[in-house]
Amino acid sequence: MVLPAQTEDTEFTQYHQQQSFLQKFSLARAVAQELYTFNQDYAVYKQAKQQKTPLPEYLQQPFSEYAEAKGMKVLPLFAKLFVPGFGYGAITHCPTYSILEYFGKMTVPDIMLSETLLRQPPLLSIKGGFQLLMEKIAAGFEVRTKVDITKIERNCNNNDGIRIHYQQNGMEHVLSADALILATSPLNWPKMGLDLTEVEKNCVEQLEYYRYPVAVCKIKGLPPKQQYFSEALNEDGFGHLALITTRDNRTNPEDGRLCTIYVNLPPGKNDYQIDQDTLCEEIKKIEGVTKVEFIEEKTWEDYMSTLPWDLRLKLDKEKHHTKTHYLGSFALGSFEDVVCVGNLATDEMRQSYSPSPSFVEDDTVKNMSRAWQFFSADVYPPVDSTGSEKNKMSRCIIQ
Numbered sequence: 001m002v003l004p005a006q007t008e009d010t011e012f013t014q015y016h017q018q019q020s021f022l023q024k025f026s027l028a029r030a031v032a033q034e035l036y037t038f039n040q041d042y043a044v045y046k047q048a049k050q051q052k053t054p055l056p057e058y059l060q061q062p063f064s065e066y067a068e069a070k071g072m073k074v075l076p077l078f079a080k081l082f083v084p085g086f087g088y089g090a091i092t093h094c095p096t097y098s099i100l101e102y103f104g105k106m107t108v109p110d111i112m113l114s115e116t117l118l119r120q121p122p123l124l125s126i127k128g129g130f131q132l133l134m135e136k137i138a139a140g141f142e143v144r145t146k147v148d149i150t151k152i153e154r155n156c157n158n159n160d161g162i163r164i165h166y167q168q169n170g171m172e173h174v175l176s177a178d179a180l181i182l183a184t185s186p187l188n189w190p191k192m193g194l195d196l197t198e199v200e201k202n203c204v205e206q207l208e209y210y211r212y213p214v215a216v217c218k219i220k221g222l223p224p225k226q227q228y229f230s231e232a233l234n235e236d237g238f239g240h241l242a243l244i245t246t247r248d249n250r251t252n253p254e255d256g257r258l259c260t261i262y263v264n265l266p267p268g269k270n271d272y273q274i275d276q277d278t279l280c281e282e283i284k285k286i287e288g289v290t291k292v293e294f295i296e297e298k299t300w301e302d303y304m305s306t307l308p309w310d311l312r313l314k315l316d317k318e319k320h321h322t323k324t325h326y327l328g329s330f331a332l333g334s335f336e337d338v339v340c341v342g343n344l345a346t347d348e349m350r351q352s353y354s355p356s357p358s359f360v361e362d363d364t365v366k367n368m369s370r371a372w373q374f375f376s377a378d379v380y381p382p383v384d385s386t387g388s389e390k391n392k393m394s395r396c397i398i399q
Contacts, residue, residue: 010081011077031074038072041100062091062094080233084235084242084264088336089267090235090264093267095309153195154324161178163176163177182326185330197322203315206307208305209304212264213262213274216259217294219293222283222288226246227243229241229243238264279292327344
């Protein structure tokens with residue numbers, strides 16, 4: 001389970017609180033209408049994605065322009081919490097089709113219903129974290145690390161398959177395969193010894209991405225809540241602290257609450273370096289905070305790698321003669337969110353290797369079952385001391 005978020009200062013919460021009791025009924029109807037419109041356009045997007053066809057121009061606009069044209073007032077405010085809030089760029093820049101892929105049909109209703117009607121935390125985390133999930137998945141494969149890839153040959157015309165040349169511990173190796181999966185950003189393709197096709201070269205040239213600085217800290221006096229910084233969710237506030245997350249539920253920990261802090265940057269902002277003094281000043285604006293200790297810093301250099309829709313279509317066609325599968329936020333029908341990439345990988349394998357190709361989203365009953373599991377599956381409370389193990393608890397209050 002994720003700790004609750006401090007959202008009182010966000011535009012979404014303030015807009016809701018400004019409404020009178022009667023106005024909130026009108027607001028609920030407006031939200032329902034906005035969701036209906038959004039889901040109608042999601043169906044248009046899904047068909048274009050699955051049929052691999054051009055997308056209407058209005059779905060390629062930045063989400064803020066799309067929302068304005070559709071008369072939406074609430075969804076843009078909600079989107080700020082989960083798009084720039086989670087490092088995926090400003091809604092004045094992020095294309096509408098990306099947000100359609102990210103939210104899908106059920107994400108927004110799930111979050112709103114769980115928080116308003118069921119009084120349950122709207123967001124959950126994986127027990128053990130994504131690191132443990134990746135380790136469990138990798139346990140079934142032979143994983144080779146600390147290698148330097150020097151060349152990748154795709155001799156598909158000669159039916160020789162794929163050959164990857166790499167160095168490991170000072171020794172030369174060659175790995176043969178039937179197909180290549182490129183799950184790394186096009187930013188890295190020129191460094192891998194690939195003989196790029198013209199379409200792949202265009203992907204490298206037209207790629208858009210963000211640098212995403214994060215840091216692990218201990219913050220003394222921070223309450224056990226996620227913290228949004230509303231001004232930094234707008235594009236003109238990028239470069240400042242946007243979000244603090246924590247799963248540390250200890251009561252007033254003497255050493256400080258273990259947290260992760262996030263800073264949004266606009267595309268092309270390549271000279272930014274984490275300034276601990278500046279970030280400390282911003283963190284100490286939170287009431288009660290007295291001390292900040294930085295433990296580790298990292299900047300993701302190719303976050304939210306994105307390509308135009310027409311180029312995604314062309315790249316998808318490349319796999320048929322290069323024996324290459326493209327899996328990442330830049331691919332057709334994908335987004336930086338790990339679940340979106342996972343769905344893309346599942347669809348890709350089903351389409352390429354299953355005797356009866358299908359899409360994850362095709363089974364409506366299965367989708368509803370997945371949505372119900374969100375409300376009904378047992379959860380674990382946040383940790384309240386290092387290494388503590390808590391008993392699971394029921395999430396659904398109507399079971």
